[in-house]
Amino acid sequence: MVTRIRAIYEKTGFRVFSFSMIFLIGIILFSFLYSNIKGDTYNIELFQLSDETIRSSKTVEDPVKTELERQRAASELTPSYKFNDELADNQSAVISSLFGYVQDAKKLETEGEEGKEAAELQEMVAELRETTRLMETSENGLRLTDDMLRSLLTLSDERLVAVQQEIENVAENILASPVREEDLNIKRNEAEQLIRSNEEIPASVLQAAAAIVRFGVKANETVDESLTEAQLKQARESVEPTKILQGQVLVQEGQVVDREVYRQLELAGITDNQTDWKPALGLLLFVLIVMGLLLIVVQRSQEPEQKKMTALLVLAAVLIISLTLMKLLGAVSGNFDVEIAFLFPTALAGMIIRMLLNERTAILVTFITAASAGLMLQNSYSPILQMEVVLYILFGGLAGVYLIERDDRRARLLQTSLLVAIVNSLFIGFYLLISQSQYDMAEVGFYFTAAIVSGLLSGALTIGLLPFFEWAFGLLSPMRLIELSNPNHPLLKKILTETPGTYHHSVMVANLADASCEAIGANGLLARVGCYYHDIGKTKRPQYFIENQVNIANPHDSLPPETSRDIILAHGAQGAEMLRKYKMPKEIIDIADQHHGTSLLKFFYFKEKEKNPEVSEEEYRYNGPKPQTKENAVIMAADSIEAAVRSMKDPTSEKIKKLVEAIIEDKLKDGQFDECDLTMKELKTIKSVMCETLNGIFHTRIEYPKDKE
Numbered sequence: 001m002v003t004r005i006r007a008i009y010e011k012t013g014f015r016v017f018s019f020s021m022i023f024l025i026g027i028i029l030f031s032f033l034y035s036n037i038k039g040d041t042y043n044i045e046l047f048q049l050s051d052e053t054i055r056s057s058k059t060v061e062d063p064v065k066t067e068l069e070r071q072r073a074a075s076e077l078t079p080s081y082k083f084n085d086e087l088a089d090n091q092s093a094v095i096s097s098l099f100g101y102v103q104d105a106k107k108l109e110t111e112g113e114e115g116k117e118a119a120e121l122q123e124m125v126a127e128l129r130e131t132t133r134l135m136e137t138s139e140n141g142l143r144l145t146d147d148m149l150r151s152l153l154t155l156s157d158e159r160l161v162a163v164q165q166e167i168e169n170v171a172e173n174i175l176a177s178p179v180r181e182e183d184l185n186i187k188r189n190e191a192e193q194l195i196r197s198n199e200e201i202p203a204s205v206l207q208a209a210a211a212i213v214r215f216g217v218k219a220n221e222t223v224d225e226s227l228t229e230a231q232l233k234q235a236r237e238s239v240e241p242t243k244i245l246q247g248q249v250l251v252q253e254g255q256v257v258d259r260e261v262y263r264q265l266e267l268a269g270i271t272d273n274q275t276d277w278k279p280a281l282g283l284l285l286f287v288l289i290v291m292g293l294l295l296i297v298v299q300r301s302q303e304p305e306q307k308k309m310t311a312l313l314v315l316a317a318v319l320i321i322s323l324t325l326m327k328l329l330g331a332v333s334g335n336f337d338v339e340i341a342f343l344f345p346t347a348l349a350g351m352i353i354r355m356l357l358n359e360r361t362a363i364l365v366t367f368i369t370a371a372s373a374g375l376m377l378q379n380s381y382s383p384i385l386q387m388e389v390v391l392y393i394l395f396g397g398l399a400g401v402y403l404i405e406r407d408d409r410r411a412r413l414l415q416t417s418l419l420v421a422i423v424n425s426l427f428i429g430f431y432l433l434i435s436q437s438q439y440d441m442a443e444v445g446f447y448f449t450a451a452i453v454s455g456l457l458s459g460a461l462t463i464g465l466l467p468f469f470e471w472a473f474g475l476l477s478p479m480r481l482i483e484l485s486n487p488n489h490p491l492l493k494k495i496l497t498e499t500p501g502t503y504h505h506s507v508m509v510a511n512l513a514d515a516s517c518e519a520i521g522a523n524g525l526l527a528r529v530g531c532y533y534h535d536i537g538k539t540k541r542p543q544y545f546i547e548n549q550v551n552i553a554n555p556h557d558s559l560p561p562e563t564s565r566d567i568i569l570a571h572g573a574q575g576a577e578m579l580r581k582y583k584m585p586k587e588i589i590d591i592a593d594q595h596h597g598t599s600l601l602k603f604f605y606f607k608e609k610e611k612n613p614e615v616s617e618e619e620y621r622y623n624g625p626k627p628q629t630k631e632n633a634v635i636m637a638a639d640s641i642e643a644a645v646r647s648m649k650d651p652t653s654e655k656i657k658k659l660v661e662a663i664i665e666d667k668l669k670d671g672q673f674d675e676c677d678l679t680m681k682e683l684k685t686i687k688s689v690m691c692e693t694l695n696g697i698f699h700t701r702i703e704y705p706k707d708k709e
Helices: 003-010 016-035 063-075 087-115 119-130 133-137 145-154 155-177 181-196 203-216 227-238 259-267 278-300 305-335 348-356 359-376 387-403 408-436 440-471 476-483 488-497 498-518 524-533 559-579 586-593 602-611 630-646 653-669 679-695
Strands: 081-083 221-223 249-251
Touching: 003 016, 003 081, 016 278, 016 305, 016 359, 081 249, 081 586, 087 145, 133 602, 145 203, 145 249, 155 181, 155 203, 155 221, 181 203, 203 559, 221 408, 227 653, 249 259, 278 305, 278 359, 305 359, 305 440, 305 653, 348 488, 359 387, 387 408, 387 440, 408 440, 440 476, 476 524, 488 498, 488 524, 498 524, 498 630, 498 679, 524 630, 630 653, 630 679, 653 679
Parallel strands: none
Antiparallel strands: 081 221
C-alpha cells in the first residue's frame, strides 16, 4: 500500500498530495460526524395517529404562543388615570354662566315692563334657549325643556340665586372625588338625588335643577393615554418568549396530530419537508478549523517530505479507527441507562501518534478526537457538544501523550495505560461530584470501572495496533527498535556465536553512532540498532574478516586481490539479503546496504595495482548506494573510525583526533555524504563527539609500580 501511495505522491508532488490528504481527512471527519448533528425528521401527516412519541431536538421560540401571552398580559393591565382637580371649578363656572343667562333673560323682561308692553313669556324662553344653545350642542350637553326654562324664569332673583348655589355645591362636592367615565351615571344619579332631596329648591324647578346638576357632573379622572401605552409596551416586553424546549414531548405515540401539534413539529424542524442547514454549516466550520491546523503542522514540520506524507496517512488511519470506535459505542448507547461513552479508550489516538510521529501532532490529534467524541457520543435529543465527554477524552489523551516516551517498551506502555486509567478515574470523580445528580452505587461502580477499562484499553490497543501501522506504512517505532536490540534475537545470536569479533565491533560502532546522532538531532536509537545488524553479512564467511581471525592465519594472504575483493564487497549486499529474509524493517536493511556507500577497498585495490597498474578503481568500490540519511552517514563514519582506532598502537587523544578528522575528510572528499543532508556544522559536531567517545574507550591506563621483592 505504501508503494502505491508513494507512486501517487511522486506523480502529483508533495504540495498537491498534502492538500489532497488534508482534504480527505476533512471529508472523513464530516462524513462520520454529519449523521450525529443533522437531527431526526419524521414523516407526519395532519389528523393522523403518530406512530411514536416525538420529542423536540432543540429549543426554539413559539411566536404564536408568545404573542398570545403578550396579548393576555396587555389585557390584564389596569390603565393609568390622571385626576383633573380643576374640573370642579370649571363646571361651577359653567353652571354660574347658565344662571347668568337666565338673569339676563329676566332683565329683558323687567325693562320691557317699564319701557313698553311686556313681551310674551314664550319669547323669553326662546331667547334663553338661543343663549344656551352652545351648552345643548356640546358633548353630554344640557337638555332643558321649555317648561324647565319657564320654571327658572318665573323664580324670583333671590330664589334663583339660592337654587344656583345649591346646584353648584352639589356638583363641586361630587367632583371633589375622582369620577371615572364608567362611574359617571352613578355619580349623576347621586347628584340628582341630592338635588331632589334638597328642601331649598322649589318643587317647580326640581326637573330643571336635576338636569343642570347632571350636566355639571363630568368625569374628572380620565385614562392617561401616554402612560398607559408605555405600561402596555412594558407589559408585553416583560413576557418571556414561550419556547419549545429540547427534549419536550410534542406528540405522544397514538396521539392525533392536529393543526397545533403539526405547527409545533414544523417549528421544531423535524418534519420530512424541512431542511436545517445550520448544523451542517457549523460542522463545516469545525472541519475547516481542523484542516487549517493540520496544514500548519505539515508546513512547519522539518521532516522530509516522504515522512510528512506518511504522517498524514497515519493520522488519517488513526482518526478512522477512533471515529469507528465512537460510532460503535454510539450505536449501542441507547440500550443502556448509563453513559457508556466513558468506555472509549481516551489515550489511544494520542499514544499511537506519539509513538509513531511526534508529541506536537499527538496533542493536536487528541484535541480533534475529543471534540469529535463530544458530537458522536451524545445522549441527548439534540446534536450538542457533550462537554463531559470532551473533557474526559482530552485529559485522558493528554495524560497518555505526556506520560509516554518514544522509546518505551511494551511493559512501560502498559504502565502508562495504568496512569491514564488513574487520570480517567480522577475525572470521573470530578464529574460525579460536580454534576449534583443522584447516582446509586451500581452507577458509580460502572463509571469508575469504565474509566479503568478505558485506560487499559488505550494501552492494549496501542500495543496491538502498532505492528499493523509499522507494516502498513513502513514505519519503525521505537518500541520495535528496542525489541530488535534484544540479544536473544535470532540474528544477533547468530552474530554473537558465529562472529564474536564482528559483534564486539558492532557494539563499539553502535556506541559511537548513537552518541553522534543524538548530538545532531538524528535518531540515535535507530543508529544503535542498525549498527548491531549492519555487518550481519560477515556471518557468511566470518574468517575472512580480520576481527574474527583469532589464532588463525589470514586467508587473504593466500588469495588473489580480486577474490578477496569479491568476498569483502559482497558482505553488505549479503547482509541486506539476510535481513530481507527475516522481514526486518527497511531502515535496518538500508543501513546494511549503505554503510560502506561506494567507498574504495583501498588495501586490495593497491595490492592489485602493484601487479596490474591498469586496474580500474571502480572495480574495487562497493556497489552502494551512498548513505541516504544522516543516521546511515554517521554509521559509515563510525564503522571506519572504530576499525581504524582499534588497529592503532598506543592510541592517544591527539592521534585519535587526527585519525577521526582524516577519515571524515576522506569520506567527504570521496563524495560519500553527497546524498544525505548532513551539514558542515553537523560534521564538526560528529568529529567532536566521536573523539570524546573514543577517548573514553581507549583511555591511557595508569601503569602501577611493581612491588619490590
